[in-house]
Amino acid sequence: MVEIPAEKDTRHSKIRCILDPFLRGQSDSGPSAAPSEGTDAEGFDRAPRPVQVAGAIPGRSGPGGEDMAAVWSMTSQESGRFSPVEKRSDLSDLTREFNELRSHGRGYLEIRMPDSVFPQLTLSFSDDLAVIHLFTDESSVSLLTGDGVSPTEVTVDVPVMDDLVTFTGNFVLGVDHAWEVVQNFTQTQRIEELGEWCEL
Numbered sequence: 001m002v003e004i005p006a007e008k009d010t011r012h013s014k015i016r017c018i019l020d021p022f023l024r025g026q027s028d029s030g031p032s033a034a035p036s037e038g039t040d041a042e043g044f045d046r047a048p049r050p051v052q053v054a055g056a057i058p059g060r061s062g063p064g065g066e067d068m069a070a071v072w073s074m075t076s077q078e079s080g081r082f083s084p085v086e087k088r089s090d091l092s093d094l095t096r097e098f099n100e101l102r103s104h105g106r107g108y109l110e111i112r113m114p115d116s117v118f119p120q121l122t123l124s125f126s127d128d129l130a131v132i133h134l135f136t137d138e139s140s141v142s143l144l145t146g147d148g149v150s151p152t153e154v155t156v157d158v159p160v161m162d163d164l165v166t167f168t169g170n171f172v173l174g175v176d177h178a179w180e181v182v183q184n185f186t187q188t189q190r191i192e193e194l195g196e197w198c199e200l
Contacts, residue, residue, distance in 0.1 A: 001089040070094060070186045071114050075107035075159065082108055082161045091186050098179065108159045111182060113189060121185055123178050124158035124165070130178035131158050131167050134197055142197040143167075144181065149174040171198070 069090055076083040077100060089097075094111075101107040105127055112120035122133040132144040150156060150169035157164045173181070181194050191197075 001087050001093050003085055003087050068186050069114050070111050072109060072111040074098070074109040075101055075104075077101055077104060080104070082159075088114060091183065094186075095179075102175065106159055108161060109182070111186070113186075119189070119191055121182060122160070123182055124160055125175045125178065126156065126158045128175050129156050129158070130173050130175040131156070131171055132173065132178055132181055133160075134191065134194075136191070140199065142199045143171045144173065144194065145196040145198060146170050146172045147174060147177050147195075149177070 069088055071086050071088050072094055073082070073084055073086045074097065075081065098107075098109060101109075102125070107125060109123040110120060111123075112118070118135055118137050120135050122135070124131045124133075129150060134142045134144065136142070146152075146169060150172040152168055152170040154169045155166050156169065156172050157166050159165070184194060185191075
């Protein structure tokens with residue numbers, strides 16, 4: 001596992017810029033506010049729309065199906081806060097780190113491929129429930145449609161970086177399913193095969 005030196009314009013600061021309007025919308029309505037069904041926190045239409053990924057990266061599974069390298073950062077197990085320091089490792093090392101974080105009950109993960117800033121996924125989870133964001137460029141973010149594990153009228157709070165954000169059940173997945181999505185992303189990078197995306 002290798003740590004990657006931070007650049008002046010860091011990946012997590014770009015994500016923060018993209019998500020800030022969404023986070024501000026929730027803050028204005030109070031910490032427990034949730035978007036109404038069909039709209040996001042600022043009232044925009046959240047009906048599922050196809051996500052366009054320019055120059056989709058071909059599959060990179062090794063000839064023997066070996067783990068592919070990924071670049072990631074996640075919530076620190078020591079501080080409980082998001083650590084923006086990126087690390088590069090194979091999926092087995094990341095799986096071990098994620099399982100250890102999962103034992104703490106709540107956390108946040110950002111992951112991308114080593115040769116490109118985008119596309120990238122984030123996985124936010126609390127207990128056995130998770131939410132996945134997709135960033136295809138510096139101005140686009142989408143949510144993965146839920147898998148039915150949570151009723152659409154039920155809200156779930158999960159961390160996005162260090163903020164707790166409320167999502168309705170139609171964007172909630174079981175954490176095991178969410179981890180399968182991350183694994184599939186690292187092996188193939190075929191975004192369109194991961195599920196149905198709702199562009200924010």
